[in-house]
Amino acid sequence: xxxxxxxxxxxxxxxxxxxxxxxxxxxxxxxxxxxxxxxxxxxxxxxxxxxxxxxxxxxxxxxxxxxxxxxxxxxxxxxxxxxxxxxxxxxxxxxxxxxxxxxxxxxxxxxxxxxxxx
Numbered sequence: 145x146x147x148x149x150x151x152x153x154x155x156x157x158x159x160x161x162x163x164x165x166x167x168x169x170x171x172x173x174x175x176x177x178x179x180x181x182x183x184x185x186x187x188x189x190x191x192x193x194x195x196x197x198x199x200x201x202x203x204x205x206x207x208x209x210x211x212x213x214x215x216x217x218x219x220x221x222x223x224x225x226x227x228x229x230x231x232x233x234x235x236x237x238x239x240x241x242x243x244x245x246x247x248x249x250x251x252x253x254x255x256x257x258x259x260x261x262x
Contacts (some may be wrong), residue, residue, distance in 0.1 A: 148247065159253050160178070161205060161253070162177060162205040163175075164203045164221060165194060165200060165202050165216075166202070167186075167198065168196055168200055170192075173203075174191075174192055174194060175190065175191070175206075176202075176231065177189045179230070181250060182250070184234055184245070185216070185219070185235050186232075186233060186235075187230055187231065187233075188230070189228050189229070190228065190231055191227075191229070192229065193221050194218050194221050194231050196219065196220060198217070198218065199236065200214055200215075201215055201216075202214050202215075202216045202233065206252070209244060212242075213236050213242065214238065215236040215238050215242075216233035216235055216236060217233070218232070218233050219232045241253050
């Protein structure tokens, strides 16, 4: 599996959030579990492959938050053991409100991650 080494521009934090991917031409939204995220994008585990390069809207859910809607582009989709897929997406430029919502979502994820460690 690629680690993307020094190509990453943003630090990543572990996450365990639920997401729905509204992939064009798929009959239903693709369910996903977000495994880590940053200001630049996220990685999610799915049961179905998602084509690289495709763009769509993704809804991110957390118990105590209003769902966040983000426009994303798939950077990679890797088959992993057990038949699941790791899908890496980058966030596409959105409105300032969308970016602020993503920043708040990420801040909360970061804080939750550090509270569990402490």
